[in-house]
Amino acid sequence: MHPDASATIELQDARLILGSRRFHFDCGFERGRITAIVGPSGSGKSTLLNLVSGFERPESGGVLIDGVDVTERAPAERPVSLIFQDNNLFSHLDLFTNIGLGIHPAMRLSAADRKAISDALVRVGLPGYERRLPGSLSGGERQRAAFARALVRHRPVLLLDEPFAALDPGLRAAMVELLADLHAETRATILLVTHDPRDVVRLADRVVFIEDGRVLVAAEKGLFLERRDLTVVRDFLGETVLPEQSP
C-alpha cells in the first residue's frame, strides 16, 4: 500500500453560517474507513463535504487532513478527490482531458497515464468515450466519468455526494461494487453522502448522522443500525431489511 493511500480528517470546532443556517462540526474521520454521511434533506451533509474539500471555509475553527491544517488551502491544494452531484466535469473538455487533468494539471501524461485513463473508462462502462464532451452524455454517464477520474487520481481522501443518484438500478449496483473495489485497492478515507440505507449497509464502516447543521449520532455501522429507538434513525432506515434480519 502506498504510504499516502489514506488520511485522517478532522473538523475542529468548525463553524459556518450560510443564509439563515448555522453549521457547527466538531468531528473526526479515521484513516482508510468509509463513513456514510446521512440525515434529512438540508441538514448540512453537502456543507460538511464542502468544508473538507475547501469549497466552503469555516468562519472559525479548522479543517485538518492527516494532521495538516488545510483551512486556508484552495480545493485544488487539498489531497482530495470529489464525486459530486453536478459540476464534476469541465464542459468544454473531452473525457480524456477531464480525466487526464485529474492525474496532472498540465496534462503531462506518460504512456502509462494514457492507458490508465482508457482502462478507467472501460472499468466504469464507458469504453472508447475518450473524445466525448460531457454535454453529449447522460447524467449517469457523466457520473461514471467522474468515477473514472477518481479511479486514476489516487488521492488519500475521496468525497462522494450522492454518487449513485442518477443511475438506474443495474448501473447503480455496478457502481456500488466499483466503489467497494476502489476502496479495497486504495484504502482511501471515504466520506459518502447518501439518502439510501442500502449504501450504508453495503459500504459503510461508520455512520455520521447530521441534523440541523451538527452531528447528532456518530457510530460504527452496527451500532447505528441498532439505534431504531431514535426516531431519526428509524425514519432514515424506513422499511430497510438489514442483512441479519433477512430470512
Ligand SMILES: Nc1ncnc2c1ncn2[C@@H]1O[C@H](COP(=O)(O)OP(=O)(O)OP(=O)(O)O)[C@@H](O)[C@H]1O
Ligand atoms: N450558499 C448558501 N447560501 C444560503 N444557504 C445555503 C447555502 N448553501 C447551503 N445553504 C443551505 O444550508 C442548508 C444545508 O445545505 P446542504 O446542501 O449542506 O444540505 P444537505 O444535507 O446536503 O441536503 P440534501 O440532502 O437535500 O442534498 C440548506 O438549507 C441549504 O439551503
